[in-house]
Amino acid sequence: MKKAARTSKTKQQSWSDWVRERDDPRIAHTKPDALDDITVLDLSSKSFAGCLCSSLLAEFGAEVLRIEPPRGDFLRTCTPYGILYKGEGLNYLTEGRNKFHITLDLNKPEGREIFKGLVTHADVLIETYRPGTMDDWGIGYEQLKEINPRLIFASITGYGQFGAMSQSRMPDYDNMAQARSGIQSATGEMLPEGKSYDECPWAVPTKAGPWIAWSAAGTFMAVGILAALYWRGITGEGQALDVASAEAYARFDDYAALWYQGAGVVSERFGSLDLAGWLYCFAPTKDGAVFLGGLRLEMWQAFADMLGKWDEWGAASWISISPFTQKEEQLKWAPLMFEETQKYTNEELVSMSIEYGKKGRLAPVTPVVAPVCSPEEAMKDANWLDRGMFTPVQDPVYGELIVAQAQHKMTENPIRTKWVCRPVGYDNEHIYLKYLGWGPSKLKELKQKGII
Amino acid sequence: MAQQTWENYRQNKHFKPSPLKGIRVLEICTIILGPAGPGFLGAMGAEVIKCELPPKGDTMRQMTPFGYFFRGQSPPMMHSNTDKYWLGLDLHKKEGQQIFRDLATRSDIVEDNFRPGVLERWGVGYRQLKEIKPNIIYIAKTGFGQWGQYAEENRPSNDGAAQALSGYAWMSSFLGQPPLKSRLYVCDTFGALMGEVAVLAALHHRSRTGKGQYIELSQSENIMRAMSWVWPYQQITGTGAMPAGNRDVSICPADTFRCTDDTFLAIAAPAPEEFKGLCTAMGKPELAEDPRFKDHLTRLEEENAAAILKIIATWVRTKKPDEVEELAEQYGFAASRVYSNKDVVEDAHFRERGFIIDIDDPFVGPFTEYEFPVTMSKSTPKVKRSLRAVGFDNEYIMKRILGKSEDEIEELYRCGALGKWADMQGCRPPPEWDGKAGVITAED
Numbered sequence: 001m002k003k004a005a006r007t008s009k010t011k012q013q014s015w016s017d018w019v020r021e022r023d024d025p026r027i028a029h030t031k032p033d034a035l036d037d038i039t040v041l042d043l044s045s046k047s048f049a050g051c052l053c054s055s056l057l058a059e060f061g062a063e064v065l066r067i068e069p070p071r072g073d074f075l076r077t078c079t080p081y082g083i084l085y086k087g088e089g090l091n092y093l094t095e096g097r098n099k100f101h102i103t104l105d106l107n108k109p110e111g112r113e114i115f116k117g118l119v120t121h122a123d124v125l126i127e128t129y130r131p132g133t134m135d136d137w138g139i140g141y142e143q144l145k146e147i148n149p150r151l152i153f154a155s156i157t158g159y160g161q162f163g164a165m166s167q168s169r170m171p172d173y174d175n176m177a178q179a180r181s182g183i184q185s186a187t188g189e190m191l192p193e194g195k196s197y198d199e200c201p202w203a204v205p206t207k208a209g210p211w212i213a214w215s216a217a218g219t220f221m222a223v224g225i226l227a228a229l230y231w232r233g234i235t236g237e238g239q240a241l242d243v244a245s246a247e248a249y250a251r252f253d254d255y256a257a258l259w260y261q262g263a264g265v266v267s268e269r270f271g272s273l274d275l276a277g278w279l280y281c282f283a284p285t286k287d288g289a290v291f292l293g294g295l296r297l298e299m300w301q302a303f304a305d306m307l308g309k310w311d312e313w314g315a316a317s318w319i320s321i322s323p324f325t326q327k328e329e330q331l332k333w334a335p336l337m338f339e340e341t342q343k344y345t346n347e348e349l350v351s352m353s354i355e356y357g358k359k360g361r362l363a364p365v366t367p368v369v370a371p372v373c374s375p376e377e378a379m380k381d382a383n384w385l386d387r388g389m390f391t392p393v394q395d396p397v398y399g400e401l402i403v404a405q406a407q408h409k410m411t412e413n414p415i416r417t418k419w420v421c422r423p424v425g426y427d428n429e430h431i432y433l434k435y436l437g438w439g440p441s442k443l444k445e446l447k448q449k450g451i452i
Numbered sequence: 453m454a455q456q457t458w459e460n461y462r463q464n465k466h467f468k469p470s471p472l473k474g475i476r477v478l479e480i481c482t483i484i485l486g487p488a489g490p491g492f493l494g495a496m497g498a499e500v501i502k503c504e505l506p507p508k509g510d511t512m513r514q515m516t517p518f519g520y521f522f523r524g525q526s527p528p529m530m531h532s533n534t535d536k537y538w539l540g541l542d543l544h545k546k547e548g549q550q551i552f553r554d555l556a557t558r559s560d561i562v563e564d565n566f567r568p569g570v571l572e573r574w575g576v577g578y579r580q581l582k583e584i585k586p587n588i589i590y591i592a593k594t595g596f597g598q599w600g601q602y603a604e605e606n607r608p609s610n611d612g613a614a615q616a617l618s619g620y621a622w623m624s625s626f627l628g629q630p631p632l633k634s635r636l637y638v639c640d641t642f643g644a645l646m647g648e649v650a651v652l653a654a655l656h657h658r659s660r661t662g663k664g665q666y667i668e669l670s671q672s673e674n675i676m677r678a679m680s681w682v683w684p685y686q687q688i689t690g691t692g693a694m695p696a697g698n699r700d701v702s703i704c705p706a707d708t709f710r711c712t713d714d715t716f717l718a719i720a721a722p723a724p725e726e727f728k729g730l731c732t733a734m735g736k737p738e739l740a741e742d743p744r745f746k747d748h749l750t751r752l753e754e755e756n757a758a759a760i761l762k763i764i765a766t767w768v769r770t771k772k773p774d775e776v777e778e779l780a781e782q783y784g785f786a787a788s789r790v791y792s793n794k795d796v797v798e799d800a801h802f803r804e805r806g807f808i809i810d811i812d813d814p815f816v817g818p819f820t821e822y823e824f825p826v827t828m829s830k831s832t833p834k835v836k837r838s839l840r841a842v843g844f845d846n847e848y849i850m851k852r853i854l855g856k857s858e859d860e861i862e863e864l865y866r867c868g869a870l871g872k873w874a875d876m877q878g879c880r881p882p883p884e885w886d887g888k889a890g891v892i893t894a895e896d
Contacts, residue, residue: 015569016599018579023598023668034657046723048680060653074723074748080681080701082752085688090681091702141457141829158786160827162458165801170786171726175698175706179718179788182796184708187624187635197710202626205716205790207698207708208634209623212642215678219645224826224833226652227471227496231831233659234474239830240457247807247825252641254484255517255527256793257808261820262522266794272621272633275517276528280612282621282633289630291616293608295511327518354605368608372631375619375682376692383601389673390683402687407677408650409597412665413657415650 023414025388025406033061034413038229040064040124041115042099043106046074047128047172048211049156049245051095052218054126057225058098059405059415065118065431066099069106070450072424086398088421091211094403096421097393102432103425103452111451112137114436119144121435124152124225131157131166141240151238152228156217160244172245177213180246183253186267205269213249220248270327273334278324279303281334282372283341290341290349293368297321303367306356307340346371395420428452457829462806470497471831475655478559479503479536480543480552482510484611484637485593485671486565487532488644489651493561494535495824496833501555501849502533506540506871509842513878523816523882525839528637532644533839534821540843540871543574547869552576554854557585560658561651565593568603578666587664589654591647597670614639614671619693623682626697643674699761704751705730707761708790709768717773719764721785722748729783733776734767813838815890816882840890841881843872848892 040062044050051066058064079089105111116139119125125144127134134140134155141153158172159165170176178184188206191197197204221243228239255276259265267275272282272289279294294300297318304315313336323329341349349369357366373381379390379402388406395401398420405417432438432452446452475498479490487502487510494500504510512529522530539555542548553576556562562581564571571577578590595609596602615621615633625632647669654665676683681702682693698708698718705727706720721730724740724747731739739745744756751760768776773789780787791799797820802808807823816838824833850856850864864870873879 015572015577015579016604019666019668020599023666032657032661034653037660038656052678056649077748077752078702078722079749079752080685080693081754081757082749083685083689084749085684089702090684090688093684094680159801160805162455162461163801163805168781169784170780170788171720171723171784173700173703173706173720173722173786175700175703175708175718176720176786176788179708179716179790180796182791182793183634183636184718185716185790185792188632189629197714202629202697204698204710205708206624206626206632207718208620208638209625209695210620210675210679210682211702212638212678216642216645219642219649220826223492223645223648223652224828226649226656227826227833228828228831230475230652230655230659231469231471235831237830239828241829242458242827243825244805244807247802247805247822250796250802250807251822251825252636252638253793253796253822254531254637254641257797257820257822258522258527258530259517259520260793260797262527263520265517265520266792267517267635270635272630274612274633275635276515280610282612282616282631284630289616291610291612291633293610293612295515295610322514322519325516325519368610368613370609370613370616372616372621373619374622374692375679376686378617378619378676379683379686381617383596384673384676387597387600387670387673389676392687402683404673404676404679404683407646407674408667408669410650410654410665410667412661412663413653 022411023409025391025409025414025416028414028416032413035060035062038062038123039121040126041118041122042066043125043127044073045128047156047214048075048091048095048174049214049217050126050128051075051092052215053156053221054099055095055097056219056222059417060413064099066096066101067104068101068424070103070425070452087423088398093398093401093421097403098418099422100427100431101422101425102428105451106137108451110449112139114451115139116147117436119148119151122148122151123229124154126154128156128172131161145238149238150232150236152225152232152241153238154221154225154241156221156243156245158245160247161242174211174214175207177217177245177249178207181213181250181253182256183249186256186269188269189271190269213245216252217243217245217248273330276325278321278330279367283338285341285344285346285349287345289372290346291368291370291372295321298362298365299367300324302356302360302362302365305361306352306367309340393417393420397422425452461827462804465806465832465834468830468832470833471828472496472498475499475561476559477501477561477563478555479563481563481565483512484528484532484640485643486563488641489593489647490536490563491532491534492645492648492824495835500536501539502536503539503541503552504842505542506843507874508879509540509873521877522819523884524877524880525816525882526878529878530816530819530839531821534835535837537849538840538842538844539849540846542869542871543576545867545869547864547867549575551864551869553581553584556581556588558853560589560655562588562590567594567606568598582664587658587662589651589658589664591651591667591669593643593647593669595671597673598668609671611637611640611671614675618672618675619682620675620679623679623693623695625695627695639671639675642678643669643671646674646677704748704757705760705764709765711768711773712770713772715773716790717768717776717787718790719776719785719787726785730785733779733783734764739763809835811835811838815840815885817884841873842879843870845892846870846872
């Protein structure tokens with residue numbers, strides 16, 4: 001028995017070593033880029049979704065020409081508390097990666113003619129202007145497909161390219177999409193009984209802190225673009241793509257539509273408990289909080305046992321997990337449980353679950369216990385550092401900078417961050433020469449006219 | 453012009469090809485992180501074969517909001533598992549493993565979310581599959597990836613653990629309140645989506661080079677990638693990033709406010725003309741000239757942001773949501789009431805775009821879903837059908853794809869490699885099912 005266990009351990013070790021040898025982000029630079037045959041024009045304006053979308057392609061080596069108006073994109077000023085680093089906003093800094101930054105004024109007819117020149121070289125165009133803007137400029141999809149029928153024309157906006165609201169004047173921001181998704185309304189603390197919003201201003205519909213709706217929109221569009229590239233490989237045809245931020249994020253909702261359709265339920269906030277699962281919640285501890293997971297009956301029993309409550313709670317007599325997922329049951333059990341978890345620190349609870357998995361009555365079954373970390377703790381976690389999530393990038397302009405990267409690992413064509421960002425117009429000389437054959441004197445002339 | 457591109461999109465999308473037609477995906481996944489990815493590919497026209505351990509199948513089949521089953525099916529299970537073919541396959545049996553290998557040689561993509569090394573022990577890991585199908589694209593999605601301390605400790609994980617470990621939940625709370633878990637399984641779904649970026653890039657690489665590859669993705673790592681400023685902020689300032697409730701600390705003003713009727717409304721107006729519009733709408737155009745609010749970077753500073761948000765909150769407290777929405781439209785800033793699921797499902801705009809769709813499914817009956825949220829003018833993604841019971845398409849897959857005879861299929865059932873649903877809610881067909889609807893036979 002012991003021997004068998006050891007053999008399987010060795011095997012597993014060799015599997016992880018085998019993978020690591022091939023997909024460790026530290027050797028990514030020795031492998032080819034997946035998309036280095038693709039040229040992308042990114043016209044994103046005031047949109048993190050657009051910038052993230054082109055980043056996801058640039059990480060794979062696509063040649064992304066990030067085109068900004070001569071004074072730079074407004075997104076560069078969207079930075080926490082107004083903080084700039086070497087003149088750059090922090091959000092923009094994280095999504096300038098691997099892109100060539102050029103300037104071009106599309107408000108001027110000559111700028112639009114130059115843009116058409118770039119379009120002849122492009123495979124993908126990403127834009128986030130209000131629907132109709134590109135058409136009015138004479139560079140909408142129908143116009144550009146005449147120049148380049150293979151072009152994949154990708155638009156990300158608040159409300160999409162068609163439908164009544166598409167003509168809205170309202171701009172697209174992450175918090176708007178979160179509000180519109182149906183998700184914010186059902187996330188947040190429950191208002192304690194007898195209390196008012198004035199007393200508990202935190203017990204309200206709560207949005208996610210990170211720009212998750214914009215991230216959903218940008219990532220869905222990246223998936224759409226890659227699928228459109230595949231289809232173009234077969235048919236030779238380009239096409240137009242349309243993502244609305246609120247829809248992209250709403251698509252993450254697993255059951256709210258069906259629950260309303262089938263049972264008429266308007267979903268409500270349920271704090272850090274879970275509507276669809278037990279054991280599945282955050283629980284307070286002596287020094288913070290932990291996530292507790294145990295979706296199978298034995299895991300919930302193991303948890304009760306781990307806390308020394310096997311007999312008191314009658315765990316042996318439980319026959320199914322499903323009664324526990326009912327609202328009333330959850331509201332009954334959660335406080336009982338929290339009273340116990342508050343007796344321990346995060347670290348104690350984590351080791352208790354590991355120990356239980358070795359020696360407990362139901363071992364190897366044990367509940368999932370994970371500390372709720374601050375991002376500060378997450379960034380110091382040796383596991384993520386070892387896996388290359390926060391390896392500082394040596395950037396020629398911004399120096400050594402930490403951005404999240406290596407979010408997936410691949411054996412043949414892994415992503416990599418070659419540089420994090422560039423100042424406005426940094427690559428004008430290189431790119432205009434490469435694509436349009438324009439040297440310094442022509443660029444000087446365009447600069448004087450305010451076109452680049 | 454855009455109207456011309458998108459004219460009658462919703463009505464016509466089923467008369468257009470799907471972008472991933474001809475791609476076959478073999479899925480051996482449970483819960484959401486695993487299954488949602490093939491679900492996305494299925495909506496884009498890939499043929500997805502989902503393997504489940506009979507007779508109970510995917511654990512998700514038992515997870516439902518407050519125990520609510522939609523005609524006997526789990527709603528979240530339905531959501532991540534549209535447009536798939538259903539195989540009840542036991543990989544503990546060597547005959548089952550052989551079926552999996554036979555299917556893998558006929559597939560382009562394999563997706564699994566078992567703990568590291570498990571499929572290898574069953575003889576169907578990446579190293580074994582690439583011997584028989586060298587250009588296979590294989591993605592493994594787990595809590596912690598395939599290597600590193602947590603993976604090697606063989607730690608189990610859930611979406612909630614990833615929300616906790618990544619700092620995502622911590623950043624999504626009100627300052628001074630305990631960290632808040634999202635109602636979404638956001639690390640699962642975003643992770644599944646991020647995984648498909650990698651899978652489709654690998655498909656592009658395969659088209660160019662003929663090579664397949666192995667991809668691994670971690671539940672926590674993908675969501676960290678979406679957390680943007682917090683990492684360089686912590687490095688540069690040497691302090692931890694702090695949560696700020698509904699206020700967006702990178703955009704000002706952007707927050708959620710309470711209206712006179714105690715409903716909630718989000719507003720954003722950071723760009724100069726948007727901010728001016730909001731000030732004018734509030735009847736205080738002079739605020740746009742106030743030195744505290746004169747430009748975006750100044751406005752974002754803690755004290756100034758607090759000041760302007762307070763002014764807006766006081767104003768919104770006297771308004772109904774539709775009043776502010778109308779003003780936003782008129783003055784060119786953004787405002788929207790916080791939508792409930794009911795608002796989303798009934799929204800005329802979402803309906804008109806074909807984002808909220810009603811699907812007439814022969815197996816579960818009519819149901820409402822969210823469409824795949826990328827509209828494509830020539831090759832259209834579309835969700836077409838719902839889930840099926842465990843092992844529902846066994847015969848179809850065995851005959852149509854593997855060419856098995858009736859006798860061979862019978863033998864596979866006898867040895868337990870193939871199986872069908874348990875007679876329990878979530879696994880079996882809906883009570884209304886007539887024994888035929890939705891069945892595909894290879895002879896058709």
